[in-house]
Amino acid sequence: MKYIWKIVNKIWSYLFTKERLMHKLESADDYALKSVANALRNVLNYIILDAEKDWVEKIELIRKELLNSKKVITIEDYGAHAPNLNLTDEDMYKGKILKKTVGEATKSSISYNKGFLLFKLIREFKPSFCLELGTALGISASFQLAALEMNNKGRLITIEGAKSVAEIARENFKKLGLSRIYSEIGRFQDILELVINEVNPIDFVFIDGHHDEYATLNYFETIFPSLSDNAILVFDDIRWSKGMKRAWKTLINDARFKYTIDLFKIGICIISNSNNKKESFKSFLK
Numbered sequence: 001m002k003y004i005w006k007i008v009n010k011i012w013s014y015l016f017t018k019e020r021l022m023h024k025l026e027s028a029d030d031y032a033l034k035s036v037a038n039a040l041r042n043v044l045n046y047i048i049l050d051a052e053k054d055w056v057e058k059i060e061l062i063r064k065e066l067l068n069s070k071k072v073i074t075i076e077d078y079g080a081h082a083p084n085l086n087l088t089d090e091d092m093y094k095g096k097i098l099k100k101t102v103g104e105a106t107k108s109s110i111s112y113n114k115g116f117l118l119f120k121l122i123r124e125f126k127p128s129f130c131l132e133l134g135t136a137l138g139i140s141a142s143f144q145l146a147a148l149e150m151n152n153k154g155r156l157i158t159i160e161g162a163k164s165v166a167e168i169a170r171e172n173f174k175k176l177g178l179s180r181i182y183s184e185i186g187r188f189q190d191i192l193e194l195v196i197n198e199v200n201p202i203d204f205v206f207i208d209g210h211h212d213e214y215a216t217l218n219y220f221e222t223i224f225p226s227l228s229d230n231a232i233l234v235f236d237d238i239r240w241s242k243g244m245k246r247a248w249k250t251l252i253n254d255a256r257f258k259y260t261i262d263l264f265k266i267g268i269c270i271i272s273n274s275n276n277k278k279e280s281f282k283s284f285l286k
């Protein structure tokens with residue numbers, strides 16, 4: 001009985017925190033924050049138009065095909081590789097050569113829930129220029145591109161260091177008929193600055209690669225001068241390692257963000273020119 005009560009209590013507090021967060025977000029007087037609130041509400045209640053559903057289903061079909069593929073590819077990994085490895089900048093820059101099947105590589109793609117959140121964020125916020133770090137096989141980019149397609153507005157630049165996966169991603173964009181894309185191949189360290197000059201100002205950023213504390217913060221510093229006044233930045237895997245937890249802590253304390261929203265695995269930061277006071281929100285999104 002005690003055990004059941006504990007579970008009931010946990011579920012209740014989980015739902016309650018979420019509702020409280022939603023209420024606070026929805027009463028906000030800020031365009032970017034309101035967009036995030038609407039997107040979250042749509043994701044939590046699975047509110048989806050038929051045309052949106054068509055896109056999401058097509059993307060999930062591509063994911064299924066990729067997961068079933070036994071084709072072996074060579075991947076140059078310029079990231080942090082594993083949470084406890086603490087590689088040096090030099091090691092990460094040199095990279096590691098991995099051999100994986102396409103199916104194995106697909107497992108590091110964004111989950112359906114997070115993909116749907118990106119999709120809804122872009123549907124609500126209607127950005128003109130989006131930037132993604134970490135294309136991999138193109139799943140998260142496809143969610144963003146499908147939303148841009150439905151908005152009939154906006155472009156996405158996505159960067160990936162491993163040529164083999166980026167080329168498969170490009171095929172997937174073609175298969176899906178997603179054309180609002182510039183897909184760049186290269187290390188973030190080498191090409192991020194150049195790429196940014198092509199898409200200035202940037203309204204929406206998704207950082208999902210090179211999960212190293214200093215690299216993440218450095219990429220943010222590189223991107224910051226090119227952000228628009230109300231930009232939204234989404235950081236994936238904010239609890240992937242001790243370093244990523246520290247990076248997230250640094251970001252939520254950064255005065256340049258008016259709002260930060262901690263959804264446990266994913267963090268959303270908003271640059272806003274509104275006069276509202278700085279606020280941090282926290283809840284969980286499974």
Ligand SMILES: C[S@@+](CC[C@H](N)C(=O)[O-])C[C@H]1O[C@@H](n2cnc3c(N)ncnc32)[C@H](O)[C@@H]1O
Binds near residue numbers: 077078139187189208
């Ligand atoms: C988690 S995966 C991205 C998954 C993708 N966003 C999705 O959900 O479909 C991270 C990607 O970032 C790439 N990456 C990591 N560090 C990099 C670096 N320093 N330069 C370029 N690409 C990098 C990796 O090769 C990997 O494909």
